[in-house]
Amino acid sequence: xxxxxxxxxxxxxxxxxxxxxxxKIPQALHDAWENVRNDKTTANYIICGIGAGMKExxxxxxxxxxxSEFVGKLDDEQVLFGGLRCRxxxxxxxxxxxxxxxxxxxxxxxxxxxxxxxxxxTLRTVFCDLFHGAHLSLQTSDKTDxxxxxxxxxxxxxxxxxxxxxxxxxxxxxxxxxMDCPDDALPxxxxxxxxxxxxxxxxxxxxxxxxPPAAKPSPAAAPAPAPAAEPEKPAP
Numbered sequence: 001x002x003x004x005x006x007x008x009x010x011x012x013x014x015x016x017x018x019x020x021x022x023x024k025i026p027q028a029l030h031d032a033w034e035n036v037r038n039d040k041t042t043a044n045y046i047i048c049g050i051g052a053g054m055k056e057x058x059x060x061x062x063x064x065x066x067x068s069e070f071v072g073k074l075d076d077e078q079v080l081f082g083g084l085r086c087r088x089x090x091x092x093x094x095x096x097x098x099x100x101x102x103x104x105x106x107x108x109x110x111x112x113x114x115x116x117x118x119x120x121x122t123l124r125t126v127f128c129d130l131f132h133g134a135h136l137s138l139q140t141s142d143k144t145d146x147x148x149x150x151x152x153x154x155x156x157x158x159x160x161x162x163x164x165x166x167x168x169x170x171x172x173x174x175x176x177x178x179m180d181c182p183d184d185a186l187p188x189x190x191x192x193x194x195x196x197x198x199x200x201x202x203x204x205x206x207x208x209x210x211x212p213p214a215a216k217p218s219p220a221a222a223p224a225p226a227p228a229a230e231p232e233k234p235a236p
Contacts, residue, residue, distance in 0.1 A: 024056040030130065032062055036085050037133055039094040039100050042178045044171045045070045045080040047132070055079075057127070066171030071146045076109040079120045081127040082167045084136065089157070101155060101167070104134035112140045118225060135159075 035043035045072070046062040060080065061073050070084050082105045090097045106124045108117055124139065136158045138145065145151070152167050172178055 012121065021078065022052075023054060025126070025130050029057055029059055032059065033083055033130060033132075036062075036083055036227070037100075037102060040179060042180050043085075045082060045084040045211065047073055047080055049078065049080055054119070057130070064171055066173070067146060067151075067169035068115055069171070070093075070105075071143055074107045074109070074143065078107075078109050078125075079112055079116055080109075081105065081131070082107065083131040086155075086161075086167040088162040089166040089168060090162075091166065093098045101136070102131075103135045103136045104128065104131040104136055106137075106139040108139070108141045112141075128133070128187070131204075143194040 029048060031047070032043070032046050035041050036046060042064045043062065044064045044066055045131050047060045048057050049060045051058045052210075063069050067084065067086065070082065074080060074082075084103045086103065088099045088101045090099075104127075106120065106127070108120050112120075121187065128137070131148055138154065140146075145154075145171075148169065151169070155167060156163050
């Protein structure tokens with residue numbers, strides 16, 4: 001109830017600021033989502049955020065490894081919007097069909113401040129236009145909602161009378177013949193600076209300091225000449 005109230009307040013705030021009308025979705029993000037929706041590509045999900053001043057949506061992550069990788073990038077302190085592809089399996093013994101299902105996620109991290117939570121509700125409508133074609137719209141602050149049992153339950157509830165008997169969330173595992181389809185959607189350095197789900201850069205090992213050059217050996221002194229032997233005196 002509290003979250004719903006905050007979303008209502010968010011609608012009022014966005015109406016005052018005009019945010020819902022000025023938020024721009026770059027064409028590159030549309031292209032990236034179409035890649036995810038294309039069953040023949042390896043693209044499996046994208047995650048977007050809100051740019052500075054709420055003027056433009058930004059790409060924060062995209063990948064091919066499925067639900068576990070997607071959820072691993074959801075940060076507790078951020079509002080994020082994402083789209084994910086999974087597979088619905090209908091195996092009847094003699095026949096087996098596989099169909100793609102798409103999930104639109106509005107993630108409001110449990111540590112997000114109240115004012116940001118309020119804005120998330122209305123901004124969600126903007127991202128709905130980007131993540132068109134989704135079979136399930138999931139709005140949550142709890143990562144347990146992405147566990148297989150509740151997620152399957154939500155997907156089954158969104159289908160018609162003929163329901164599949166299984167789902168796969170493991171990205172491109174067991175899928176053959178998929179192609180990499182490049183797009184122009186690339187995370188900007190400025191957006192990644194605040195994105196906790198960005199891959200961490202490995203520290204470059206520092207080279208050990210060079211050892212000081214070995215001291216050159218001083219030249220050995222030439223041995224002193226032996227004294228000349230005195231001539232023998234003749235015997236008397």
